[in-house]
Amino acid sequence: MLIKLYADNPNPKVVQKIANALREGGLIIYPTDTVYAIGCDIFHARAVEKICKLKKEDPRKANLSFICSDLAQVAEYAKLDTPTFKLLKRNLPGPFTFILNGNHNLPRLFKQKSTVGIRIPDNGIVDAIVRELGNPLMTMTLHDEADQIEYTTDPELIDERYGHSVDLVIDGGIGGIQLSTIVDCTQDEPVVVRQGKGTLYL
16 A cells, blocks of 8 residues: 655654554555665564565574664664764764664564664654654665666555555655665774765764
């Protein structure tokens, strides 16, 4: 099902409907500040496994990321020392994925991983969804180098291609094609491991 939302003023009733679908184990495709992504509630292991199967990834080995609403929510699932907190505060919300050391609050499916990718996109739609849900989204990019660009940027074509595999496709307008910049914060100094959209302020 294709649902239209506007980033500057997402309809609260529609956002609530999306959050309810996620709580029930649903999969959604949604816009971010980089590319369209596919996500689910981090606490629904079966939904996480469905996404990994759709993306042909092994959930035990896949690089899974969380979309959080703010730094307080990040701190619930990842270890944040003062320098890392300040780095995230300078750059978020924004088009970055920060790899952080996880903590004991990670859901059971993620506990075998010592690290977790964290995103706080600068996008009003996904922000509203995560805040209504009350916990992070597990997220994987929809973008694939082998795909025709329009099938990962145009919501109507995304729905045509993936609509049968997910519960909701959220139309937030034409999406981007540039991926997030990935920054590894698990060592003494942050390291950019993939340069994508955005300039990192150290």
